[in-house]
Amino acid sequence: MPIGFAEFAILALVVLVLFGGGKISGLMGDIGRGLTSFKRGLAESKDEGFLGAGKPGAASKPAEAPVRPDNRTA
16 A cells, blocks of 8 residues: 555654754755765765776886895895
């Protein structure tokens, strides 16, 4: 049985009474900021390519072994 407009309105009213308008608006604001951050991250990753692949100079140098103060290798 599909949910009609009346049932949806009653459900929304119950949720509003239980949680209050402040919590719901705060939650929606947090969701909006999260989506904005996610979209920004996707745009930045498209600009950089997948892990920097395909860009000249994107490959990092191999890590060098640490040098001990008495100039002996580990």
